[in-house]
Amino acid sequence: MSSSAAVEIASLVKHYGRTTAVDGISLTVRTGTITSVLGPNGAGKTTTIECCEGFRTPDSGTVRVLGLDPRRDGAQLRPRIGVMLQEGAGLYPGARAPELLTHLARLHAHPLAVAPLIERLELGESGRTPVRRLSGGQRQRVALAAALVGRPEVVFLDEPTAGVDPRMRRSVWDLLTQLRDDGVTVVLTTHLIDEAERLSDHVIIIDDGGLVTEGSPQELTRDADSSIRFTGPPRLDLSGLVDALPEGAAADEAAPGRYVIRATVNPQLLATVTSWCATHDIMPEGLQVGRKTLEDVVLERTGRKLTP
Numbered sequence: 001m002s003s004s005a006a007v008e009i010a011s012l013v014k015h016y017g018r019t020t021a022v023d024g025i026s027l028t029v030r031t032g033t034i035t036s037v038l039g040p041n042g043a044g045k046t047t048t049i050e051c052c053e054g055f056r057t058p059d060s061g062t063v064r065v066l067g068l069d070p071r072r073d074g075a076q077l078r079p080r081i082g083v084m085l086q087e088g089a090g091l092y093p094g095a096r097a098p099e100l101l102t103h104l105a106r107l108h109a110h111p112l113a114v115a116p117l118i119e120r121l122e123l124g125e126s127g128r129t130p131v132r133r134l135s136g137g138q139r140q141r142v143a144l145a146a147a148l149v150g151r152p153e154v155v156f157l158d159e160p161t162a163g164v165d166p167r168m169r170r171s172v173w174d175l176l177t178q179l180r181d182d183g184v185t186v187v188l189t190t191h192l193i194d195e196a197e198r199l200s201d202h203v204i205i206i207d208d209g210g211l212v213t214e215g216s217p218q219e220l221t222r223d224a225d226s227s228i229r230f231t232g233p234p235r236l237d238l239s240g241l242v243d244a245l246p247e248g249a250a251a252d253e254a255a256p257g258r259y260v261i262r263a264t265v266n267p268q269l270l271a272t273v274t275s276w277c278a279t280h281d282i283m284p285e286g287l288q289v290g291r292k293t294l295e296d297v298v299l300e301r302t303g304r305k306l307t308p
């Protein structure tokens with residue numbers, strides 16, 4: 001295992017009965033980075049992460065986290081990693097956030113201070129309520145705090161901001177970015193494109209239990225073909241636009257309401273597209289020149305959307 005790798009997975013295979021959840025994935029997560037694992041529902045993200053956390057035993061292949069085997073060396077590894085399961089699973093339902101976090105902090109040699117963490121994740125108000133009675137978003141934040149309080153070197157987060165409101169989500173992103181800047185390795189799964197785009201140093205896209213593509217968000221979204229992309233009402237009649245474009249250019253609806261114009265992009269082309277939109281009273285939302293979104297990449301590479 002190279003010294004810069006926090007996680008190394010080689011030819012990982014995991015079956016549940018007849019279902020092949022992970023089908024030979026190999027990947028590396030560099031130390032001190034935020035890596036997002038993306039893919040449609042059932043792609044094998046959670047199973048891959050659970051093999052890293054030591055919750056699942058691979059059928060074949062190897063998994064190393066901080067150079068350790070999560071199953072064989074679990075006792076050594078557990079104090080050095082943080083784990084947040086989907087929907088805050090695994091929390092003691094009757095405990096209140098402050099006592100739970102204080103208890104978890106005591107189990108670690110160099111924990112984070114609990115009070116600032118509670119304040120940062122705005123859990124003060126919910127301090128008197130047992131975890132089982134908290135809202136979904138509050139429970140997510142308690143689960144995140146529980147994953148972080150032991151000051152882990154590597155943290156695995158399964159959809160950390162699902163159900164969290166947009167303002168708090170940005171606060172969680174700031175916290176994760178700060179952890180990364182302090183040298184912590186963050187591995188997360190998400191269905192939220194903006195989360196992956198804003199946070200990730202590296203994105204891994206998986207589907208059908210296999211790795212489809214990986215790279216930085218910039219690398220993955222660069223559009224070598226030259227394109228203009230925008231979102232508008234679905235099923236627009238593009239024939240008038242095609243007539244106005246230079247010869248050899250193409251305009252398509254890549255997915256409902258997502259339009260791609262492929263041509264050499266220059267100011268005239270941009271003017272043609274926006275003027276056609278204006279004539280048809282269409283606001284070209286999210287207009288992008290020479291770039292696609294990560295959602296476009298997932299759609300192109302897996303044929304399926306990221307969001308259910």
Ligand SMILES: Nc1ncnc2c1ncn2[C@@H]1O[C@H](COP(=O)(O)OP(=O)(O)OP(=O)(O)O)[C@@H](O)[C@H]1O
Binds near residue numbers: 019021041044046047
């Ligand atoms: N405990 C289990 N028993 C049987 N099949 C399972 C189990 N857990 C997952 N699977 C199946 O394995 C495949 C991969 O599931 P996994 O949860 O790893 O995917 P995922 O990418 O995390 O999906 P999602 O985005 O929906 O959380 C799916 O077909 C799923 O139905």
